[in-house]
Amino acid sequence: xxxxxxxxxxxFGSRKECRGLxxxxxxxxxxxxxxxxxxxxxxxxxxxxxxxETWEYRAQAYVMFNKPAGYEVSHKPKHHPSVFSxxxxxxxxxxxxxxxxxxxxxxxxxxxxxxxQLIHQLSSPKRKIPKIYEAVIKHxxxxxxxxxxxxxxxxxxxxxxxxxxxxxxxDPQRLRLSITSGxxxxxxxxxxxxxxxxxxxxxxxxxxxxxPADLGEGEWRWINAEExxxxxxxxxxxx
Numbered sequence: 001x002x003x004x005x006x007x008x009x010x011x012f013g014s015r016k017e018c019r020g021l022x023x024x025x026x027x028x029x030x031x032x033x034x035x036x037x038x039x040x041x042x043x044x045x046x047x048x049x050x051x052x053e054t055w056e057y058r059a060q061a062y063v064m065f066n067k068p069a070g071y072e073v074s075h076k077p078k079h080h081p082s083v084f085s086x087x088x089x090x091x092x093x094x095x096x097x098x099x100x101x102x103x104x105x106x107x108x109x110x111x112x113x114x115x116x117q118l119i120h121q122l123s124s125p126k127r128k129i130p131k132i133y134e135a136v137i138k139h140x141x142x143x144x145x146x147x148x149x150x151x152x153x154x155x156x157x158x159x160x161x162x163x164x165x166x167x168x169x170x171d172p173q174r175l176r177l178s179i180t181s182g183x184x185x186x187x188x189x190x191x192x193x194x195x196x197x198x199x200x201x202x203x204x205x206x207x208x209x210x211x212p213a214d215l216g217e218g219e220w221r222w223i224n225a226e227e228x229x230x231x232x233x234x235x236x237x238x239x
Contacts, residue, residue, distance in 0.1 A: 001040065001041060001042075001043045002037070002038050002039065002040060002041075003018075003022060003027070003034060003036065003037050003038065003039050003041055004018045004019045004022065004037040004038065005018075006041060006043050006046065006048075006057060007021065007022070007027065007048075007050070009043075009057075009059075009094070010055060010057060010058070010090055010094060011089065011090030011091060011092070011093035011094030012050060012090055012093070013093065018037065019037040021050060021051075022034060022035060022036070022037040023035060023037060026050060026051050027048060027049070027050055028048065028049045029041075029046070029047075029048050029049075030047075043057045043059075044057065044059075045057070050090075055090070058222075060113065060114055060115045061091060061094060061096055061112070061113055061114050061115075061222075062111075062112075062113050062115065062118070062222065062223040062228055063087075063091065063096065063111070063112040063113065063220050063221070063222060063223060064109060064110070064111060064112075064209065064211070064212075064215065064220065064221060064222075064223050064227075065083065065086075065087070065109075065110040065111075065112055065219070065220040066107070066108065066109065066110075066211060066215045066216060066217050066218065066219050066220070067083055067102050067106070067107055067108060067109075067110045067217070067218075068086075068107055068217040068218045069104070069105050069106070069107050070104065070105070071083040071085075071086070071104065072104055073098045073101040073102055073110065074101075079104070080104050083098070083110065084096075086218050086220075087112075087220060091112070091220075094114055095114050096112045096113060096114050097112065097113065097114065097119060098110050098111070098112055099111040099112070099113065099118070099119050099122045099123060099206070100122070100123060100131075100182055100206075102203060103185065103188075103201070105200070105201070106201045106202070106203065107200075107201070107202045107203075107217060108133075108134075108201075108202040108203035108204055108211055109203045109204060109205065109206055109209070109210075109211040110203075111206055111209070111223075111231070112220070118231075118232070121232065122206070122207065122231070123182070125181060125182070128165075128180040128181075129180065129206065129207045130165055130166075130178045130179070130180050130205075130206075130207060131178070131179055131180070131182070131203060131205070131206050132166075132176065132177070132178045132203070132204050132205040132206075133176070133177050133178075133179070133187050133201055133202065133203050133204065134170065134174060134175070134176050134177075134201075134202045134204055135174065135175045135176075135177060135187060135191060135198050135199075135200070135201050135202075136173055136174055136198070136199045136200040136201075137173055137174070137175060137191060137196045137197060137198060137199060138173075138196060138197040138198075138199055139195075139196050139197070140172040140173060141169045141172060141173070141174075141175055141196070142169075143169075145175075145194055145195070145196060146167045146168070146169060146175075148194040148195075149163065149164040149167045149175075149177065149190060149191070149194050150163055150164055150166075150167055151163060153190050153193035153194050154193065155183070155186075155189050155190070155193060158183070162181065162183070162186070162190065164177050164178060164179055164190065165178040165179060165180050166178040173199075175191070176204075177190075177191075187201060188201065206231070207230065207231050207233070208227075208230030208231055208233055209223070209227055209230055209231045
């Protein structure tokens with residue numbers, strides 16, 4: 001594949017813009033500046049640098065992001081900055097999308113990708129992918145609260161009870177809750193319907209992918225092959 005096409009596929013702009021990066025000496029391969037935008041290269045496994053920043057060719061982007069509070073999960077935010085503004089330009093320009101959303105004040109794990117098939121797989125209600133949250137609540141939790149959430153509560157816009165897939169008390173003011181559907185403000189509304197209130201909410205896992213302890217709020221990193229396999233696996237599948 002020609003170098004300019006490789007750069008375009010990785011989010012560095014139009015072919016013309018990528019050609020300009022090369023011709024201005026801003027692209028290097030193996031530590032050597034490359035000024036031939038049309039040189040043919042094997043993209044798989046290719047490492048290159050643009051303006052001194054190293055990148056590795058990826059046919060598709062799979063990213064985990066630790067969302068901070070105060071950001072909207074939207075390319076066209078209405079009231080708060082977009083989480084995508086915290087990502088490097090090449091990721092945004094290659095059309096990366098979030099798998100599901102988190103409220104403006106909810107923090108934690110977001111999966112970002114330009115793989116439409118994976119987005120569909122993880123978003124399909126038929127697959128019942130568990131999403132795990134840690135909620136700080138207003139009133140001390142007890143076993144009755146846990147039982148209520150596990151047995152199911154009725155939300156005002158849905159006559160059918162909706163239950164948590166799992167729920168445990170981490171400490172008196174903190175719950176760990178797993179859900180397999182994705183209704184609007186679901187965790188907050190479930191806990192409210194059970195007679196309590198969410199003070200803060202953080203998503204810590206989606207399917208087989210957990211938020212790493214060393215990934216700070218506002219930080220991102222690539223999802224590796226093992227993590228991607230865990231994410232793709234059906235909840236009952238061995239990984």
